[in-house]
Amino acid sequence: MTNPFKGLTIGTRLLLIVLVMMLLTLTSSFLLYSHFEVELLDEIQGQTESLSKALQISVQQLTSQGMSDDKLLNDYVQRLSSKGVKEISILSNEKQVVASSNLSKIGKTLGTARLPRHGNNVIITGTLEDDDTEFEGKKPYTLDIPIIVDNQKRGYVRLHLLLDDFQQIIHDALTRRLLATGIVFLVGMAGVVALSFGVTRALDQLAKAAGRVAEGDLSARVRSTRRDEVGRLGATFNTMVEKLLEQRALESRLRRAERASAVAGLASAVAHEIRNPLNLISLSIDHLGTEYGQADEARAAEYRKIIASVRHELNRLNRMVSDFLSYGRPPRLALRPCRVDEIVDEVLSLTEAKARDQRIEIVRTIPAGLPVVRADPEGLRTCFLNVAINAIQSTPAGGSLSVGAETGRNGAGESTVSVTFRDTGCGIAPADLERIFDPYFSTREAGVGLGLAITQRIVQDHGGEIKVDSSPGEGTTFRIDLPSRGPQTGAESLSAA
Ligand SMILES: Nc1ncnc2c1ncn2[C@@H]1O[C@H](COP(=O)(O)OP(=O)(O)OP(=O)(O)O)[C@@H](O)[C@H]1O
Ligand SMILES: [Mg+2]
Known part of the structure; x- marks a missing residue:
């Protein structure tokens, strides 16, 4: 499969990487924010429903016969605790705990509840107030709600709320956002690193090949399948070396031809000068062989042998002279x-x-x-x-x-x-x-x-x-x-x- 990014310039690729990173960051932030918003709204809704439920139960408790049903109260607290309500107590006007999900507090007198001002009807209102109570080492928010029925204050409902759930959501959202941003940047950085690695490796190869060419080794070539600027640079380099090689071959052919023609000219001139004396020597040798033979048979054989070897060498010289002449002569x-x-x-x-x-x-x-x-x-x-x-x-x-x-x-x-x-x-x-x-x-x-x-x-x-x-x-x-x-x-x- 062909790589569609191969032909893109490095500048375009970097731009693309930055663009993709930006898009990813925006998309992930948007998605996380939407998710976070939904979760927070759900939690707030859940908390509000729980509170109203708790109050409804407490009011029922205060206004019903027998005042309290501990078991029922505990059941609700169990269910509400998952929504942030950690403890519910019902206090009399004298701040004495009449009923509580925390059994150890029943019968005890607690600190003053801050009483809000209100009208004649049943008004439920609350104030957050500090209390000594702690849940798993975390300080809760305390909410005192006076219960007024028929213009008569019947007592208070005290709620201990832990707002850690909200904090957890906010914290989770932050972690996720950081994580997503980190991943996006890691991906971007990996892209940039891969790109720069590819480019520097190709440039390194080119530098090495150029070094070899500078030392006179014209067999150096750059092997690259890239089609961007670096690829084109490599291809141009190869063409340049190819041209240098052709030029070098041409120069050496020219030098050889020049040398050959100079030598051939000289050789044919010399051969021409040698040819005449050679002919004379050849004729003289023939004459010596026929006219001045030796009477003594042994000396005659020796004489013929010497004449034959001189003739043989003369023939060789003659052949060389003809070669020199024929090479130096136009065809x-x-x-x-x-x-x-x-x-x-x-x-x-x-x-x-x-x-x-x-x-x-x-x-x-x-x-x-x-x-x-x-x-x-x-x-x-x-x-x-x-x-x-x-x-x-x-x-x-x-x-x-x-x-x-x-x-x-x-x-x-x-x-x-x-x-x-x-x-x-x-x-x-x-x-x-x-x-x-x-x-x-x-x-x-x-x-x-x-x-x-x-x-x-x-x-x-x-x-x-x-x-x-x-x-x-x-x-x-x-x-x-x-x-x-x-x-x-x-x-x-x-x-x-
Ligand atoms: N058939 C062959 N087998 C092996 N080497 C050969 C053969 N023909 C040519 N050569 C090589 O080529 C060289 C050049 O041959 P060339 O005929 O041009 O010159 P030469 O034979 O050496 O001298 P001359 O000018 O006397 O012919 C030879 O010296 C030899 O090394
Ligand atoms: Mg030969």
Whole structure:
């Protein structure tokens, strides 16, 4: 279930809390007051009825034959006591107790009753007066009521009243009101505390994430489901870090590209200068080999061995110079319809001897009838050769290299031909995976690190893509996707160049 308060601003929420608290306080006060009023009125009514009853009984007692019936009096007092009347006595004109609910007082003479002034008829009136009598340690109010029948004062009715019942009601009402107000404020405070706790926790999280970003860790993110200002702040923070990350990646790509282009420029300049003397050395070595052979057979064999190793190193130097030159040179693609399977076969026949020497099995699984691809065959040969040589260099004896091809479609929906090179070699460490296409990145001692950089550039110039998937210790798969139609943007200018 979605929380309807989630989208509210903190200000609105605080306002709501205060409003709810105010409403609750008002409602509870009103309800308590109404209840209290009803109870008080009931009590007063009860007391009044009791008093009139008591008086009625007393008058009956005084005016009836035999004056008093103690039992009857006691019965009434029992019933009245619950209404605050604690003791009733009937006094003669001489203030002597004629009858009383307190039997010990019968026959005793009590203090003077204050006599009110009155007319001729039966008038019942009373005055509250102090008395020594105490009930459960509480001092009662004493009410003396003269009884006048036929203009003749017959005696008094003395009532001892305890007004504690009223006090109890007032006290109860106060307690309840305090309790209700306390609960309302506790609820309000809990709401405010919960709100501020949520806000401070989210802000704390944000501060920690900002601290991490300040230290350069751009993986810091704020996780929050809030939709208020704090939630929006967190989302903006995340977007900001995302942008910083993009910018950092862009800067590093730019730096790499700048460095690569500077190095490539320098490398091709140097390679250009080296190429001519290299050619001269190569020709001279060939000449030495044919013209200046040794007569002595043993020395002739040694001589041929030295010439062969110099030639081998010269070839390596030549290859490096070509790599430097081709990487530093703008792309030149001579596009024409090519049969990818034929180019792969050419490459495999070139690497066959090396693979055999290293006891690596080459498995060819290219289906017949692959569509023709518009491409530069020299460029593709370089690509396939670089990838195949890398695989053979990285695979120990007894391993295998499987070369396959298939048709498919790329992200733009164009039909493609994909060539895969799967080896069972040492694999690539995850940290190196993103650097293998960088120029001059190599883990091999004799490697220049241009093979894959050149390959990637040629593939991209064809509008294709090269992908790698590797598990260290298990092997590596390179996949080259080429669009059948060839490069779509600037293709003609590239091929014409
Ligand atoms: N099939 C593979 N298995 C394991 N590692 C590979 C494989 N192919 C490439 N690599 C890694 O990628 C790095 C870069 O390859 P790249 O071909 O660009 O350079 P190189 O082979 O080291 O040198 P060269 O310029 O002579 O080709 C290699 O040094 C190697 O660490
Ligand atoms: Mg290589």
